[in-house]
Amino acid sequence: MGEKKLIGVDIGGTTVKIAFITQEGEIMEKWEIPTVLENEGASIVQDIADSIGSKQAEQSLLHEEFAGIGVGAPGFIEEETGLIYEAVNIGWVNFELSKQLNEATGYPVYVQNDANLAALGENWKGSGEQYKNVLAITLGTGVGGGIVVNGEILNGTNGMGGEIGHMTIETNGGHPCNCGKTGCLETVASATHIARLARERQAESKYLQQLNASEISAKDVYEAADALDEVAQQVLDYVHYKLGMAIANLAIALNPAKIVIGGGVSKAGDRLLNPVRAYFDQYALKRTSEAVEFSIASLGNDAGVIGGAYLVKQGME
Incomplete structure (x- = not known):
């Protein structure tokens, strides 16, 4: 057999x-x-x-x-x-x-x-390239994280390791999250909430105004930004800033060799990666930053x- x-x-x-x-x-x-x-x-x-x-x-x-x-x-x-x-x-x-x-x-x-599973997959056959220390982030309906330390998934004491989508990044008046908290990273950097942030400012946007509010997607926001729509650019700058800072804080604790970003939002490619990396470099320690390579998940x-x-x-x- x-x-x-x-x-x-x-x-x-x-x-x-x-x-x-x-x-x-x-x-x-x-x-x-x-x-x-x-x-x-x-x-x-x-x-x-x-x-x-x-x-x-x-x-x-x-x-x-x-x-x-x-x-x-x-x-x-x-x-x-x-x-x-x-x-x-x-x-x-x-x-x-x-x-x-x-x-x-x-x-x-x-x-x-x-998200841990996606990190294992990427580390085995994809962009992780079998590094021993990898931080994998998935930006989809929610925000997930998988942390590989010394080649093993970090599960934590009771399975709650790597829940980076629920790091608090807005302390005052943050948006409610499905987890019961407010101001989680997921409420800013997920596809769901990138679209929400854009909808909240739709009236100010020349490009997004033309779309049906209920159908605005993260992809639309990136396309609007590509078309030089100021509102879309501001929304994405805020998302990239919060994401870059959150990843920098994680990297200071974990010192990974590789940071892999996947999920639907990662289809934005360099339009996501480059600004997030710039904010990351601003907030990470220099030596942490020098050791790490960013890439889009290759396994999709x-x-x-x-x-x-x-x-x-x-x-x-």
């Missing part, structure tokens, strides 16, 4: 990405299913199990040809037990993801926070599933 294949699953607020992956980290097959949020996400586990089973049948692959499932979910997770304390964007509270997915599929299941939306496969690979050792 040869080497067993790996299954990577990346649960997001909109879609669940699933992939069959080789031991070398090559994607054999990947696909997506919708994340069904009704009834606090009650059907998600069975949806994943059914989808994996039907894809295996479609490709005439046997259950025993696979070693296990590595899965990432957005939330606060107890890595060793696979318990999700809370996944605010899905509706899970004290949800036994590992146990339920294991019962639904018959596979060993390894669980990590989705595949980082999570590849990280999931890596979790299984680690678990087999």
